[in-house]
Amino acid sequence: MGDALRADGPRMIVRHAGVLDLADLVPLFDRYRQFYGQPSDLARARLFLAERLDRGESVVLMAFDGDDAVGFTQLYPSFSSVRTARVVILNDLYVDPARRRSGAGEALVRAAVTHAREEGAAGLVLQTAVDNTPAQALYERLGWTRETGFHEYGFDLALT
Numbered sequence: 001m002g003d004a005l006r007a008d009g010p011r012m013i014v015r016h017a018g019v020l021d022l023a024d025l026v027p028l029f030d031r032y033r034q035f036y037g038q039p040s041d042l043a044r045a046r047l048f049l050a051e052r053l054d055r056g057e058s059v060v061l062m063a064f065d066g067d068d069a070v071g072f073t074q075l076y077p078s079f080s081s082v083r084t085a086r087v088v089i090l091n092d093l094y095v096d097p098a099r100r101r102s103g104a105g106e107a108l109v110r111a112a113v114t115h116a117r118e119e120g121a122a123g124l125v126l127q128t129a130v131d132n133t134p135a136q137a138l139y140e141r142l143g144w145t146r147e148t149g150f151h152e153y154g155f156d157l158a159l160t
Helices: 019-035 042-055 104-118 133-141
Strands: 004-006 012-016 059-065 068-080 085-095 123-126
Touching: 012 104, 019 042, 019 059, 019 068, 019 085, 042 059, 059 104, 068 104, 068 123, 085 104, 104 123, 104 133
Parallel strands: 085 123
Antiparallel strands: 004 012, 012 059, 059 068, 068 085
């Protein structure tokens, strides 16, 4: 993806995040978790992100409007046995509510696609809440298609 990608606006930049970006990233990640019903926990958010970045287990792309961090997406590498190919999971996408409709979300999704192409992935996959219609509209506008041929299941190990 190179070092940075300019979005539509003259000041919007999307770039790879590292551990030095945690001060800007952690509050955004914490608010993302709150959006999905989790309690605020900045220490837990910092530890989780630092571990992913230190271990190279995820790629985080951040959107900046000038010097202000306005959003991020977190990508996880995976594989598809059926496709016998690498895929990228777009696991998290968040833009500060005050900065929505600024082009940051679109820039982050486009940067994720660019990253996946550069990694040789065959495609990207994601999940979003059924009621998160703004995100669904963004994905569909950018050419993503809703999967209808599979049901998603989960098994919570904390409950067994």
